[in-house]
Amino acid sequence: MPLLHIDHLKTYYKTLRGDVKAVDGVTLDVEKGEALGLAGESGCGKTTLALSVIRLLPDNGRIVGGSVFFDSTDITKLDSETYRKEYRWKRMSMVFQGAMNALTPVYRVGDQIAEAILCHEEVEEDEARGRARELLGLVGVDPERASSYPHELSGGMRQRVMIAMALANNPEFIIADEPITALDVIVQAQVLHVINDLRRKLGLTMMLITHDLSVIAETCDGAAIMYAGKLVERGTVIDIFKRPLHPYTQGLVGSFPSIRGARKEMESIPGSPPNLLQPPPGCRFHPRCPHAMDICSREEPPLVEVEPGHLAACWLCEGG
Amino acid sequence: MALKRRLTDWRNRLVSSAFIFRHNRAGVIGLVIVLFFISMAIFAPFIAPFNPYERIDRSLLPPGGVYLLGTNDMGQDIFSELIWGARVSLSIGFTVALVVMFIGTTVGVVAGYTGGLVDEVLMRFADIILVLPSIPLMILIAAIMGRHNFYVMILALSVVGWGGLARMVRAVTLSLKERTFVEAARALGASGGHIMAKHILPNTAPLILSSVIYQAVGAMMAEAGLAFLGLGDPTAKSWGMMLHYAQTAGGWWGANGNPMWNWIIPPGLCIALVVLGLMLVGQAVEEIVNPRLRRRR
Amino acid sequence: MKAYLVKRALSLFITFLVVMSAIFFLARSGADPFAEFIESDPRIPPEAVERLRHRFGLDKPLWQQYLDFMVSMFQGEFGYSVTFRRPVFDVIMVRLPWTLMLLTTSIVISTIGAVFLGAYAAWNRGKKIDLIGTNISLFVRALPHFWLGMVFLLVFGYYYRLFPLYGVKTSGIEYANVFEQVKDLLWHLTLPLATLIIRQIGMYTLYMRGETLEVLGEDFITTAKAKGLSDRTVLFRHAVRTSLLPMVTVTALRFGFMVNGAILTETVFSLPGTGRLIYQAITSGDFFLLQGAFFITSITVLIANLVADILYSHLDPRVRY
Ligand SMILES: Nc1ncnc2c1ncn2[C@@H]1O[C@H](COP(=O)(O)OP(=O)(O)OP(=O)(O)O)[C@@H](O)[C@H]1O
Ligand SMILES: [Mg+2]
Numbered sequence: 001m002p003l004l005h006i007d008h009l010k011t012y013y014k015t016l017r018g019d020v021k022a023v024d025g026v027t028l029d030v031e032k033g034e035a036l037g038l039a040g041e042s043g044c045g046k047t048t049l050a051l052s053v054i055r056l057l058p059d060n061g062r063i064v065g066g067s068v069f070f071d072s073t074d075i076t077k078l079d080s081e082t083y084r085k086e087y088r089w090k091r092m093s094m095v096f097q098g099a100m101n102a103l104t105p106v107y108r109v110g111d112q113i114a115e116a117i118l119c120h121e122e123v124e125e126d127e128a129r130g131r132a133r134e135l136l137g138l139v140g141v142d143p144e145r146a147s148s149y150p151h152e153l154s155g156g157m158r159q160r161v162m163i164a165m166a167l168a169n170n171p172e173f174i175i176a177d178e179p180i181t182a183l184d185v186i187v188q189a190q191v192l193h194v195i196n197d198l199r200r201k202l203g204l205t206m207m208l209i210t211h212d213l214s215v216i217a218e219t220c221d222g223a224a225i226m227y228a229g230k231l232v233e234r235g236t237v238i239d240i241f242k243r244p245l246h247p248y249t250q251g252l253v254g255s256f257p258s259i260r261g262a263r264k265e266m267e268s269i270p271g272s273p274p275n276l277l278q279p280p281p282g283c284r285f286h287p288r289c290p291h292a293m294d295i296c297s298r299e300e301p302p303l304v305e306v307e308p309g310h311l312a313a314c315w316l317c318e319g320g
Numbered sequence: 321m322a323l324k325r326r327l328t329d330w331r332n333r334l335v336s337s338a339f340i341f342r343h344n345r346a347g348v349i350g351l352v353i354v355l356f357f358i359s360m361a362i363f364a365p366f367i368a369p370f371n372p373y374e375r376i377d378r379s380l381l382p383p384g385g386v387y388l389l390g391t392n393d394m395g396q397d398i399f400s401e402l403i404w405g406a407r408v409s410l411s412i413g414f415t416v417a418l419v420v421m422f423i424g425t426t427v428g429v430v431a432g433y434t435g436g437l438v439d440e441v442l443m444r445f446a447d448i449i450l451v452l453p454s455i456p457l458m459i460l461i462a463a464i465m466g467r468h469n470f471y472v473m474i475l476a477l478s479v480v481g482w483g484g485l486a487r488m489v490r491a492v493t494l495s496l497k498e499r500t501f502v503e504a505a506r507a508l509g510a511s512g513g514h515i516m517a518k519h520i521l522p523n524t525a526p527l528i529l530s531s532v533i534y535q536a537v538g539a540m541m542a543e544a545g546l547a548f549l550g551l552g553d554p555t556a557k558s559w560g561m562m563l564h565y566a567q568t569a570g571g572w573w574g575a576n577g578n579p580m581w582n583w584i585i586p587p588g589l590c591i592a593l594v595v596l597g598l599m600l601v602g603q604a605v606e607e608i609v610n611p612r613l614r615r616r617r
Numbered sequence: 618m619k620a621y622l623v624k625r626a627l628s629l630f631i632t633f634l635v636v637m638s639a640i641f642f643l644a645r646s647g648a649d650p651f652a653e654f655i656e657s658d659p660r661i662p663p664e665a666v667e668r669l670r671h672r673f674g675l676d677k678p679l680w681q682q683y684l685d686f687m688v689s690m691f692q693g694e695f696g697y698s699v700t701f702r703r704p705v706f707d708v709i710m711v712r713l714p715w716t717l718m719l720l721t722t723s724i725v726i727s728t729i730g731a732v733f734l735g736a737y738a739a740w741n742r743g744k745k746i747d748l749i750g751t752n753i754s755l756f757v758r759a760l761p762h763f764w765l766g767m768v769f770l771l772v773f774g775y776y777y778r779l780f781p782l783y784g785v786k787t788s789g790i791e792y793a794n795v796f797e798q799v800k801d802l803l804w805h806l807t808l809p810l811a812t813l814i815i816r817q818i819g820m821y822t823l824y825m826r827g828e829t830l831e832v833l834g835e836d837f838i839t840t841a842k843a844k845g846l847s848d849r850t851v852l853f854r855h856a857v858r859t860s861l862l863p864m865v866t867v868t869a870l871r872f873g874f875m876v877n878g879a880i881l882t883e884t885v886f887s888l889p890g891t892g893r894l895i896y897q898a899i900t901s902g903d904f905f906l907l908q909g910a911f912f913i914t915s916i917t918v919l920i921a922n923l924v925a926d927i928l929y930s931h932l933d934p935r936v937r938y
Binding site: 587 | 760771870873918
């Protein structure tokens with residue numbers, strides 16, 4: 001059994017103009033110890049997927065179907081108090097997208113990390129503070145900075161503090177949602193290095209969400225590609241980069257020069273992603289797909305295992 | 321051509337604003353309340369059964385019969401006073417709101433656009449006005465000007481009212497100043513006055529319009545307070561002044577030692593209702609002008 | 618932070634000087650300050666009036682008077698009240714405690730009340746309790762201070778006879794002990810305080826609700842929830858604590874407004890406070906009293922602002938300029 005097993009998960013946002021089907025039947029496994037990269041165009045539902053797992057959806061977001069198994073327990077069925085006390089931050093945690101404003105401005109960062117520790121463990125305040133300092137050291141921030149306020153830290157430092165906070169309760173699983181997007185290039189490399197390093201040292205299971213395929217190539221073991229609320233392909237990094245099966249993935253990888261090459265945003269596929277209020281019938285990619293067939297606009301392709309560990313949802317793969 | 325396009329543009333905006341407004345139930349209720357009192361003010365001579373400035377019967381009569389709310393210490397009909405009071409209270413409220421709008425906008429735009437020493441001095445004055453208690457200041461102004469006058473009231477109320485608006489308009493001006501269209505106009509050699517009047521002012525208009533309603537609220541409240549302290553114009557009785565007389569000339573003891581609720585309750589209730597109506601309308605307008613607020617509900 | 622406070626204190630001091638000068642000249646731009654006094658009491662011989670004029674320096678040139686005025690104000694010498702026939706300082710000092718008590722008590726209680734109610738409403742945004750609460754505060758905001766007091770007086774003073782009708786103590790009473798005295802005082806101040814507190818809670822609850830809603834939408838609230846903190850901890854330790862900052866600023870700004878409330882409330886309930894004194898001073902043309910009362914009021918308001926600034930800089934670590 002994988003550590004995280006997402007099973008036909010559907011998460012919708014209620015809006016005045018109808019339901020936004022941000023995650024619409026996604027099935028995805030993350031093995032223990034794996035670092036999975038999750039990529040896809042902006043607005044395809046990556047953050048929504050992550051927030052559904054960590055159960056922090058905004059007020060108008062609802063899981064309307066499917067389940068999420070963490071260590072064989074369906075965490076969508078747990079009552080929120082049990083989940084809050086036993087799972088979130090204790091066994092899995094998350095580094096949020098755009099974390100520039102993710103620290104409360106009026107408290108010292110060390111205390112904010114210590115707060116997370118005190119919330120889940122019966123330890124003395126001093127001990128929690130001490131551990132907060134250690135964690136800061138671990139992510140490459142001077143432990144003396146524990147007594148700084150958020151506004152006194154640079155963006156990169158704040159992001160590292162967020163990573164330290166995510167590690168505060170020794171979780172088994174971490175979701176990092178675009179942890180480096182908002183940083184400038186040099187700091188990006190440093191933070192990425194910290195993440196890589198920690199993963200090896202602590203044996204973390206990780207889901208890394210990013211726009212940037214080269215980050216996945218450098219950091220992850222597995223990769224998953226989302227398109228318009230659906231998972232379109234899943235495999236190892238080698239599978240995805242060397243033998244992409246889905247035309248969307250092919251487009252992405254094709255527009256991405258080489259694994260060692262310069263980083264590039266995914267943008268070179270003609271057309272734009274569909275409106276998630278009323279996604280197109282059949283395969284959601286068919287209006288933009290160079291290989292679209294009749295069936296593509298009628299029926300939705302299932303996610304099939306084309307070769308061991310390499311799955312894709314495309315009628316092209318279905319045939320052979 | 322340009323004018324026509326501008327007009328249709330305005331009309332479209334107005335229509336869609338009206339649409340949003342109609343869907344704000346509280347705003348509609350507020351508007352109904354305000355319109356009710358405005359018609360009361362306009363048609364006072366036809367609604368009021370008596371002349372409120374004339375003795376028509378014995379003093380301090382209880383409510384009922386001919387005199388719906390009884391009579392006051394001067395033997396005047398309280399109900400008629402109430403109806404006519406709408407005129408004074410509303411006209412002072414709206415006039416002051418307009419004057420304040422004029423002063424506040426001018427000071428705000430000039431301070432924001434000119435900057436430097438002018439800004440510093442103007443804003444220091446605005447701060448003083450904002451920080452100090454307004455009633456003593458108004459009493460002082462009224463006392464110096466000779467206090468029994470409608471226009472002195474308006475002057476006093478306006479002098480203490482412009483600070484907040486000026487600060488707000490200044491903030492908006494500062495941000496507009498950096499925008500490209502203003503810079504472009506400056507690059508083309510437009511004068512400061514021209515830029516302020518033609519480029520900055522129109523863009524602060526929605527904000528100012530929505531704040532004018534709150535200015536009227538503030539003015540009516542302040543007028544009521546001043547009049548209650550006895551500083552109103554006795555030839556133009558407002559609701560606040562009715563309460564002044566109720567407080568000092570018999571409302572508490574009446575004809576037989578009992579307080580007269582019929583004199584004390586109605587004027588205050590009228591003030592509260594108009595103010596409530598205006599605030600509801602103000603909120604609705606604010607939501608149209610500032611969509612971010614819609615989220616707050 | 619020190620530099621910030623020094624800067625603020627300096628700016629408040631300048632404000633204060635401007636205000637005092639304005640009062641000095643405004644008060645003298647009216648009639649001869651002693652004219653009304655003479656008119657109202659023809660028995661006073663002209664020589665006596667002249668003596669008084671001389672004694673208070675009113676025969677000196679204006680600029681001299683101005684300098685003397687500024688200097689003596691800071692020495693606590695406010696001159697002589699012609700209506701009370703006592704030094705202004707004494708008149709004010711007898712009354713100041715009442716006003717200060719009224720103001721501070723109502724500010725403290727209403728701020729605490731508004732913070733809790735506003736935060737609670739924000740947390741329950743859109744639910745029934747929020748709608749009811751917001752509408753009530755909106756309505757309370759629409760009530761004129763003094764009229765609310767009159768209604769209280771009418772209902773609880775006259776009709777139900779639960780509270781006294783005026784003043785701060787039962788007349789002619791000998792208190793057996795301090796406890797009795799405090800009880801009598803509280804009994805007298807219940808209605809005036811209730812008026813001020815209810816009105817202010819109405820005003821601040823909506824403000825606090827708005828600020829809290831804004832903060833609740835921030836990323837750091839998500840972080841706090843994510844850490845596994847309980848709802849109450851998220852709301853109070855993170856959201857409310859942050860919304861307190863604008864709340865402090867507004868409370869300072871509104872201090873002047875509360876002085877208005879005090880003047881009106883003191884009038885309705887016939888309380889012997891400074892607010893009422895300003896009114897009396899102006900209507901009777903007692904301009905030494907006027908200057909003194911203004912001096913004290915301005916000082917109080919400005920000190921309150923400074924206190925708010927200090928509090929703010931302690932609450933907000935970002936204040937460092
Ligand atoms: N609170 C919300 N209410 C309504 N729609 C929402 C809400 N949050 C997100 N959405 C919509 O859901 C879809 C998925 O959003 P999500 O944030 O999960 O995308 P994403 O893949 O993380 O994008 P990005 O790469 O830009 O972070 C988008 O179309 C977005 O507009
Ligand atoms: Mg995202």
